[in-house]
Structure formats: C-alpha cells, structure tokens
Amino acid sequence: MSGFYRLSGGRILDPSCGRDEVGDLFVAGGRFVDPVSLPAETSWEWIDASGRIVTPGLIDAHVHLREPGEPQKETIASGTRAAAAGGFTAVVAMPNTRPPADQPNTIGWIRERAREQGVVRVYPTGCLSEGRKGEKLAPLASLRAAGVVALTDDGGCIQDAGLMRRVMEYAAMLDLPILEHCEESSVSAGGVVHEGYWSAVLGLRGWPSLAEELIVSRDILLAELTGARLHCQHLSSAGSVRLVREAKRRGVRVTAEVTPHHLALTDEALADYDTNFKMNPPLGSEADREALREGIVDGTIDFIASDHAPHCSFEKEVEFDRAPFGIVGLETMLAVAAETLVKMKLLDWPGLVARLSTIPARVLGVPGGTLAAGAPADLAVIDPNLQWTVNPQAFLSRSRNTPFAGWEVQGRVMLTMVEGKIVWRL
Ligand SMILES: [Zn+2]
Known part of the structure; x- marks a missing residue:
C-alpha cells in the first residue's frame, strides 16, 4: 500500500x-x-x-537481469532488489537472455514476471535480429506492440551494414531507439583486454578501440541517412567520444552512455589478471578515461548506465582468457560515479542526478526523472x-x-x- x-x-x-x-x-x-x-x-x-x-528515482538503461534462462546468475526478483538498493526505480532489461527476447511472447513473459516479482519498473528491450545472430530481422513491429522500449542485440552487434540500414529504417518508422553495442567483430576477434601497453605486457589478446570506433562511425552515417535514433552503449574509447561529439554538432540523432567502471578504471587494473576487471568493451587507457570523463561532463555522452552483468563465481574463477565478460554494477553505481565525478569536482550533485535519472528517462522516452506534482x-x-x-x-x-x-x-x-x-x- x-x-x-x-x-x-x-x-x-x-x-x-x-x-x-x-x-x-x-x-x-x-x-x-x-x-x-x-x-x-x-x-x-x-x-x-x-x-x-532527495532525487527522482534513478534509471539504469543497461541491465542484464538474466531471466528467462539463467536464474543462477540473476532473476528479475533479485536483480530488481539490487536495483532498489542502488536507488534505481526503473531498469531497462537487455534481451540476451535464454531464449533471447526476439519474440513477443518472451517480452510478455518478462513483463508478467516483472509485475509479479519485480520491485522496480522493468522496461524490456527486444532483439534487432532473430536470435541475436545478425542475419535476419527480428519481428520489430510485433516487439514494439508487445511493449519494448528499445531495440538492441547487446552483447553482439549486427556486422552486415546492409541489414543494419534496414533495421534503422524500421526502427525510425516505429520510433524506437536502437541501443548499439558497438563492436566490429573481425577487428575485436579473440580480444580480451584493451589493445595497448597492458595487453602487450600481460600477453593477453588485444581488443582494439578501432572495433568500437568503426561501428560508431558506421552507425552515425546510417542514422544520418535513415533518421533513426541511435544510442551508443558503454562507450570506451576517446575516438568514439570524438565521433559522437562531431555527429551531434552536425545534428545527427545520436546519444551515448558510459559505465561507472570505464569512468573510474583503466586497463592498468588488469596487472594481476583478476577476471573481475574483464568486461566488454574492455577498460581503456588513461587517455580514454580522460576523454570519457570530458564527454560525460560536456554532454557528448548523455548519461551513465551500469551494464550490470551478473556471472557466477565459478565462471569467473578460471583463466583470464576463458572467463566471461562483465561485472555487476547496480549496487555500486551511484557511489562509484560520485567518487569519480562529484568528489573530483567534475560534476555537482544536480549534474550527476540528471545523468542518472532525468536524461536517461528523456532519451528512452520512459516516465520518471522528475519530482513534479502529479508524477x-x-x-x-x-x-x-x-x-x-x-x-x-x-x-x-x-x-x-x-x-x-x-x-x-x-x-x-x-x-x-x-x-x-x-x-x-x-
Ligand atoms: Zn554490451
């Protein structure tokens, strides 16, 4: 009550x-x-x-709730409780579940489960391609009718530029944002850490920033052509920040997010091969971190999202190459962002709250982000x-x-x- x-x-x-x-x-x-x-x-x-x-409830535009299919990692019940503890009143659920959320009935299942067991609002997203395979369009109009707030193949990325163009044309027609995990996979293939000084020192296969930047630039061109609303997820490189900044100046409908870990850490943290520092995209160099901080401060990057990606301990406690990508973030996001941005006087509290609540609500077109009477x-x-x-x-x-x-x-x-x-x- x-x-x-x-x-x-x-x-x-x-x-x-x-x-x-x-x-x-x-x-x-x-x-x-x-x-x-x-x-x-x-x-x-x-x-x-x-x-x-006292702030409007925080909104996390990038969360893996792992249901359906992997309740040992997270459930809608546990994930939304973690979200509430982190100050979040709404989360956007990524569709790389098992099965992937590429059919209206899966979206219906997630919404019903969230109503029954969730303690915060859950906004489902639908896949761009069937099975997130990047080969055939998912039934985008039916996904929209089923209640998705955005479309994404997060965790993967459509490599075929022709297919991506068609996806953007449909998304523009349906007025749904595309949340893009920017990764050109022939360039990132086999990479587990940022390609640079530390990948060489540690003898780990590099994931070059180029992999992200190629897709950011391709998608900016496609968004400009089609009028689709492109949102670049978890930016990690200085080059990507520059590309988004230039595109915004030209008036392209592009937005972007950054994670607290990319703002707080660099690839130097990998020095002792701890798999809790293994994520995709990988932690970048000091120059990348600087550019991301500059981007979130000047508005090139619109908001902060956690990319909360739960994995079981036994999966992470293996050799670095074999461990899955990703870290949890819902319960540490606010504090890490405050340490990184407010304590260092890059943003004040109103600036931080805007980037954790009001701006993500506006970009995603969901309610919230306000304390106005009636809301x-x-x-x-x-x-x-x-x-x-x-x-x-x-x-x-x-x-x-x-x-x-x-x-x-x-x-x-x-x-x-x-x-x-x-x-x-x-
Ligand atoms: Zn991703």
Whole structure:
C-alpha cells in the first residue's frame, strides 16, 4: 500500500526543472503532491531527510537481469532488489537472455514476471535480429506492440551494414531507439583486454578501440541517412567520444552512455589478471578515461548506465582468457560515479542526478526523472556523506563479480520508493 509520506528537510534536487532547495516533499496515492491540494487534516508519515539528497528515482538503461534462462546468475526478483538498493526505480532489461527476447511472447513473459516479482519498473528491450545472430530481422513491429522500449542485440552487434540500414529504417518508422553495442567483430576477434601497453605486457589478446570506433562511425552515417535514433552503449574509447561529439554538432540523432567502471578504471587494473576487471568493451587507457570523463561532463555522452552483468563465481574463477565478460554494477553505481565525478569536482550533485535519472528517462522516452506534482512517486534518498566499504557478500544481486570489492566509497542510497511504495530502506 502506498501511503501519505512527508520527506522533510532534505535537499530536493529535480533536474527536470532545475529545482535545488532544502524543503519537504509530499507523496500521496503513489504520486508526488502539492499538500495544499489535500485536506488540512491529512496525516503524514514523516521521513527525516535532513542532511540528505532527495532525487527522482534513478534509471539504469543497461541491465542484464538474466531471466528467462539463467536464474543462477540473476532473476528479475533479485536483480530488481539490487536495483532498489542502488536507488534505481526503473531498469531497462537487455534481451540476451535464454531464449533471447526476439519474440513477443518472451517480452510478455518478462513483463508478467516483472509485475509479479519485480520491485522496480522493468522496461524490456527486444532483439534487432532473430536470435541475436545478425542475419535476419527480428519481428520489430510485433516487439514494439508487445511493449519494448528499445531495440538492441547487446552483447553482439549486427556486422552486415546492409541489414543494419534496414533495421534503422524500421526502427525510425516505429520510433524506437536502437541501443548499439558497438563492436566490429573481425577487428575485436579473440580480444580480451584493451589493445595497448597492458595487453602487450600481460600477453593477453588485444581488443582494439578501432572495433568500437568503426561501428560508431558506421552507425552515425546510417542514422544520418535513415533518421533513426541511435544510442551508443558503454562507450570506451576517446575516438568514439570524438565521433559522437562531431555527429551531434552536425545534428545527427545520436546519444551515448558510459559505465561507472570505464569512468573510474583503466586497463592498468588488469596487472594481476583478476577476471573481475574483464568486461566488454574492455577498460581503456588513461587517455580514454580522460576523454570519457570530458564527454560525460560536456554532454557528448548523455548519461551513465551500469551494464550490470551478473556471472557466477565459478565462471569467473578460471583463466583470464576463458572467463566471461562483465561485472555487476547496480549496487555500486551511484557511489562509484560520485567518487569519480562529484568528489573530483567534475560534476555537482544536480549534474550527476540528471545523468542518472532525468536524461536517461528523456532519451528512452520512459516516465520518471522528475519530482513534479502529479508524477508517479519514484524517488531516492541519498546520504552524500555516508562512508561505506563495498562488500560483495552483502549484495542483493545473486552475483558477486565486481572490481570494486573493498573500495572505500562515499554516498549511499538510504531509501528508494516506487510509485509511493518503499522498496528499499537502509
Ligand atoms: Zn554490451
């Protein structure tokens, strides 16, 4: 049941209207309300938010919930609980499940499961190609009718430029964004770490930035031709940032995201072959990290997304070459982003919250990202000063594969509310 809440004395940040003030925020009937619109005798449940930041619920545009098919790694139930603990009120679920989400009935199954077992909103995406094989179009119109918010073959990338052009034409017609995992696979083939100094020192096969940049440039040209809304996922290279910046200047409909780990780490972290630093795209050089930080600050990169990719310990505890790509991120994203951007004075809190909530909502065309009266009461209460140590054993996610274990971080989500219902409280 959603009650009547008065969040009192917090710093209220609403990037959707530039609001930044200390005050009280009211929730009734699952929505934000202006208390003058309610009877004076309304009895409120007080939540003390003093010293804390009250923000629109965070929105993660890139999450692998692993259902259907791999519940040992994550489920919709566990993944959405991890999301709530991270301050997220909505997540966009990637379609590389088993089976892949390339048919309307799979989308229907995910939506129903999310309604029954999810504690935050789950927005499904559908595949671009059948089985994510990059050979034949998936039934894009039926996927849209089934309720997907975007189309993506994430984890893979359509290599055939002719097919990609057709995909973009359909996506433009259906007005659905394409979330592209940019990887030219003949160039990245066999690569497990960024190609550069560290791949040479460690004797590991390199994944050149060129693999990403080739697809970013190809897709920018195709988006320009077709008018499709192109969104480049998890950018990792300085060259990609430059390409997106130039395209935006030309007026191409392109947006981009970056992960907290690409903002926080470089490939130097691989020095002791820890597979918790193995992800796709791989961690880049210091110059790449600099460019990504510049890109997120100047708006070339629109928002931050976790690429939460759970894997079982036994899968990660193998030789580096054989370990799967990916790390979990929902429960560390806010703190790592705050450490990397706010503490280093690259962004202030309103700037960070915009890139974790308001902007992803706008790019994806989903509700949220606002505290305006009348909007669904999706919010997070953050203690910006709370120091804590990342302990993977305490994660609500079913998986523990994080490169941030043991990190001393500052900034923690104290409470998360979805449609006026408290779904997380520390
Ligand atoms: Zn990806």
